[in-house]
Amino acid sequence: MMIQGYIGTRDFLPNDWKIMNYLFDVWKKSSNSMGFEEYEAPIIEDVKLFTAKSGEEIKNQLFWFKDKGDRDVCLRAELTPQLARYIVNYGKAIKKPIKWFSMPRLFRYEKPQKGRLREFFQFNADIIGEESIYSTIEIISLAIKILEGFNLTNKDFKVKINSRKIIDSLIKILGVNDSLAFYLLLDKKSKMEEKDFLKELKILVTDYKRLLQLLSLKGNELFDELKNIGVNIDRIKSVFEIIGYDYLELDLSIIRGLDYYTDIVFEAFDTKNEFRAIFGGGEYNNLIKDLGGDNLPAVGFGMGDTVLLELLKSKKLLPEFVNDSVFLATIGDCYKDALKIKNKLISKGINVDLNVSNKNLSKQFQYAESKGINTVYIIGEQDLKNGIIVKKDLKTGKEEKIKA
């Protein structure tokens, strides 16, 4: 009987896991370089943590079940509620602002699609307890720094950014009769036919012509026009002034989920628009208070591994991995001597892959090569009598004799 992997999960063989470790490395190094500290949280949680803000319907998209004590539990589908729980439970004793990151494995009960799986990794970084716009700038800067760490540039991606408060101002100024429906419509805009969008817009918005005009504008023209009609743009504009217009694009249709964002929200997309959002996040100033904690402002983002991997593959930006181990080939009865040499090399900080097979020397070379190893030490019975081992470079074929 053959048992296959579970739907929407991936099997990570060593070569796959090398790639994942590359992602983890870039995530970690970038975060550390900007003063973020890593934390980790349980994979299993009380389901209430996720239904608190998202409602009972969210259970349909969770892996949830009852444990033997009849408790409702689930596999975590996002990290932010857990972070909020930590802050509620432990945050009082921690100096603010808190700058943390994590790389959780997450689970969502969905039908797999392009860039969406049931199990995936998602880098998360957050700043808690400092409402200044510099927190948000720091967060977006980190997100960009990470993508640059993968050798992506602003020719490959753009960060689309919006402000919930600007939308709320527009709702008042332009006369919107159903603000929730308006949010949902903006959110769906990019997926809709233009005429369908227009049709619904006319129903919802009194001054829909002005809105259409706004949606057609970009950059400073859009800022100026928003200012003209009485919208306060100071906060979001300062983000542009520091991070730069090369990376950012004000886009009034960026909404993200309705559950907890309060003002600035952002999403990054590849410039060809082939993939889903590369990362997304925003400011969520009520979540911690709503979960029973202090009134702490927060901002953060998540970056999943699936879209990122697809993007890096399509841009051919995944690195070739080198195996810096040395291989100890053996000839004849010299296992004990090889062991001594192995331990000596290990104590010098060298990774050593000792031959454990009865294969002849040729096959041992092929084995080493298949593992990406470049340096082989040949340990032979005869040479050992003369106190010699041979060091061979598999790429160049060069050999040198060294003392055993």
Added chain:
RNA sequence: UUCCGAGUAGUCCAACUUGGUUAGGAUAGCAGGUUGUGGCCCUGCUGAUCCGGAUUCAAAUUCCGGCUCGGAACCCA
């Protein structure tokens, strides 16, 4: 949950249209040629029709259901 497409050795592909010998090839793996110098080459071996049912003398091939994969809708935290 809904819609569309696809499932043949580890991987890639052929045979399916028009049912009919032992399901063929490439590559990878293993062994040998060649147990002290690999990568080329040669020989041999291992290894597959997703699962279940129907039709039929006969099913990889046709039909139905399921499962998985890919894509899309919904949703997207």
